[in-house]
Amino acid sequence: MATLAGLQPLFSFGVISDVQYADIPDGHSFSGVPRYYRHSMQVLQRAISKWNDHKKLQFLMNFGDIVDGFCPKDKSLITVQKVVKEFDRFNGPTYHMIGNHCLYNLPRSKLISLLNMPSVHDHAYYDFSPCPGYRFIVLDAYEISTIGWPLGHPNALAAMQILEAKNPNSDKNSPNGMVGLEKRFLMFNGAVGKEQLLWLDDVLKDSTKNEQKVVICCHLPLHPKAASAKALLWDYEEVLNLIHSYKCVKACFAGHDHKGGYTVDSHGIHHRVFEAALECPPESNAYGYIDVYHDRLSLIGTDRMMSTEMIFN
Numbered sequence: 325m326a327t328l329a330g331l332q333p334l335f336s337f338g339v340i341s342d343v344q345y346a347d348i349p350d351g352h353s354f355s356g357v358p359r360y361y362r363h364s365m366q367v368l369q370r371a372i373s374k375w376n377d378h379k380k381l382q383f384l385m386n387f388g389d390i391v392d393g394f395c396p397k398d399k400s401l402i403t404v405q406k407v408v409k410e411f412d413r414f415n416g417p418t419y420h421m422i423g424n425h426c427l428y429n430l431p432r433s434k435l436i437s438l439l440n441m442p443s444v445h446d447h448a449y450y451d452f453s454p455c456p457g458y459r460f461i462v463l464d465a466y467e468i469s470t471i472g473w474p475l476g477h478p479n480a481l482a483a484m485q486i487l488e489a490k491n492p493n494s495d496k497n498s499p500n501g502m503v504g505l506e507k508r509f510l511m512f513n514g515a516v517g518k519e520q521l522l523w524l525d526d527v528l529k530d531s532t533k534n535e536q537k538v539v540i541c542c543h544l545p546l547h548p549k550a551a552s553a554k555a556l557l558w559d560y561e562e563v564l565n566l567i568h569s570y571k572c573v574k575a576c577f578a579g580h581d582h583k584g585g586y587t588v589d590s591h592g593i594h595h596r597v598f599e600a601a602l603e604c605p606p607e608s609n610a611y612g613y614i615d616v617y618h619d620r621l622s623l624i625g626t627d628r629m630m631s632t633e634m635i636f637n
């Protein structure tokens with residue numbers, strides 16, 4: 325059936341990021357931005373109701389940081405379960421990503437099962453195809469990371485080596501004295517690493533063979549013009565070089581940089597970073613849904629989540 329705007333979407337899905345719920349009083353970020361730890365649950369509740377009312381959303385994408393690092397650690401498990409239970413009110417599946425705050429609370433293996441991630445070999449990266457012409461790839465931005473791995477794990481050691489080489493501060497969350505894009509080498513960020521890049525290459529090859537358009541989802545932003553340097557994936561350049569060697573990737577979506585952002589890169593790929601639910605003052609919202617067409621993605625945002633029309637080259 326045709327609408328005023330043209331054809332009906334092929335499918336639609338809901339988006340939300342950085343709920344960072346905790347049953348603790350309001351606070352603020354390290355740089356002083358207000359954070360509403362309890363209210364973020366209400367943002368999610370309102371989002372779920374709206375998404376269910378819509379009736380035609382096929383699935384949800386949650387861009388990570390389901391729980392905040394300040395959540396008392398004896399409450400981590402029940403807090404994550406509480407937020408997952410809220411997502412479960414949606415009449416369809418939710419695809420989750422792991423964020424740094426998730427890993428401050430629980431080990432990754434526990435998160436992978438709690439978040440019901442369709443992972444293979446216990447990885448927090450995976451892909452799925454909601455319709456024959458589209459493929460979604462979910463990256464794990466913390467595969468190489470000092471957080472979330474058991475003590476002495478090779479991936480944690482590799483991450484520490486990177487931080488030692490790139491960040492001169494004793495507090496590796498501090499960007500003091502660091503310049504430009506080098507500021508991304510902070511402990512609250514991470515990298516996808518070589519193994520995941522090889523997997524990504526395989527999935528992009530297969531998507532190309534199957535003539536599928538690809539949407540990449542990652543907790544950490546992949547493009548410096550869509551986010552501040554302090555929020556970027558450590559190996560964002562390797563990921564960009566790889567996806568630029570294919571023509572199938574149409575959009576990259578992320579969270580983590582709470583103010584949100586958007587750019588179209590030199591290869592026509594849309595990079596959209598979603599505004600955080602956590603930083604919505606009482607009664608305001610940050611969630612949306614995306615209508616997917618053959619030639620574009622149309623984000624319809626609520627309140628603080630900016631609507632964005634993403635037309636393909």
Ligand SMILES: Nc1ccn([C@@H]2O[C@H](COP(=O)(O)OP(=O)(O)OC[C@H](O)CO)[C@@H](O)[C@H]2O)c(=O)n1
Pocket residue numbers: 353354389393424425495497498499512552554555580581582
């Ligand atoms: N200069 C800093 C900044 C942060 N920290 C500590 O690092 C932890 C994570 O920081 P937080 O701002 O909570 O991380 P988010 O994932 O919510 O947000 C990402 C950024 O906005 C990206 O730009 C936390 O414990 C901070 O206190 C720090 O020590 N020093």
